Amino acid sequence: MQANAQRRPLAVLAGLAGVSALVLLPAASQAAALASTAPAARLENTAWVVERLGERPPVGSTSLTLRFENGRVAGSDGCNRYGAPVTVRGSALQVSQRGMSTKMACPPAVMQQAETFQNALRNSRAFRFDGGRLRLLAADGRTLLVLAPQAQQLVGSTWRVAGFNNGRQALVSPILGTSLSLRVLKGGQLTGSAGCNSYTAPVRLEGTRLRIGAPVATRRRCPGAGVMEQERQFLAALPTAVTLRLEGDALELRRADGAIALSLRRIAGS
Template identity: 90%
Template sequence: MQANEQRRPLAVLAGLSALVLLSAAPQATALASTTSAARLENTAWVVERLGERPPVGSTSLTLRFENGRVAGSDGCNRYGAPVTVRGTTLQVSPRGMSTKMACAPAVMQQAESFQSALRNSRGFRLDGGRLRLLAADGRPLLVLVPQAQQLVGSSWRVAGFNNGRQALVSPILGTSLSVRVLKGGQLAGSAGCNSFTAPARLEGTRLRIGTPVATRRRCPGAGVMEQERQFLAALPTAVSLRLEGDALELRRADGAIALSLRRVPAP
């Protein structure tokens, strides 16, 4: 009798332990999923290999995780789609959106392959500083490296600027507009005719640019001086930035693009 009474508490204790383990399992699974998703949230990547191949020419394919969505550039168009991340599983929704710009045939084919790789991804692995998106059989579909976020010391060519009339326009043929990010919170560059400098403050993706100061040379050519005025006026309207591969967008408070820039490779 005493032996049975001594065994009963052990049996009860074993039952309680099993109950605790069973109740903790869903919490551990949820925690693992949350932790895994958090590792990707607000990260930005650039494709190193699409299947077994590097990107075509100078194209840049990018992937950003933000607020339960993926977004970026497929080398031709910008895209965005919801994404679900649980544990090491990952699935991009086929109900995404994309711009519809036409590009060279090889670039368009690459963009289609990239979008197909995203849609067919069923898992991911982080190792060696790289992100690998995996097919259902574990085969790597995309290999990506972290997007470099360092701007100090970088140089950019202006591809488009807001002309102040709600339009993003390209520089006049034969003119070159540029921006360099200097140490000490300064921008410098060419406004197409004159050189300029401007104070700048960057906090994460938030940006504040002061009034530019430019040299006062007058240059010939139809519209060159008006272009310079519009470009220098657009600079201080930028309040945020988005870096995607070799493309940099400076945006105004209303979300409109103030400046669109392309990175100039280091010599």
């Protein structure tokens, strides 16, 4: 009972949970491919990170993301996840007012930024590529958003585990006072902390698909209610991941059935 009391459920947007994996080009390849394609087609299956809202950069360490897939836009507004239909004809663009969003509360400055971002999306009427960047424009031609291609490089990055599937169809956060991590190494290896022991596992990355082998961990016993059971659940969740979704500083690893296996946040500087 004590271990359960230390966990808190993670908010998941049911309407987006079953979205199929997006095949993303590396940022440099994505920018190069845009140059030789018709305007509308150049947006499909691309992912972006906001550099500027009007004349201002995003607040603090928040990451605002936008991706185009199958007639929809989706991503994070820095606080909540969102999704909405989008119509693109030539260089004209319009995001539907009938979108969906999670309902998490965030600090006032972040909430205000999220509202500004959502208004910019709804008021966008055209787009333009500019030096590898994407500009979303108002009806009068003003730039509402400037976005850069989402980097897809994972090798050398380090991630903090925000949530993991406990094997009972629930995504749970780590026990308070424990830290779970994942680092992607050269040569197809993962390493990190399982909350008590360190572990390694082989990994094969192919675009947005991955295959993780059975983890091997050290054998320390650690005190604390539920710590060793948490480690067992986390290490069991790792090999179930078959697809990844990278948006800004957030990484989701999903199982074959679409359920989230791991939810991670990039550690600054990695």
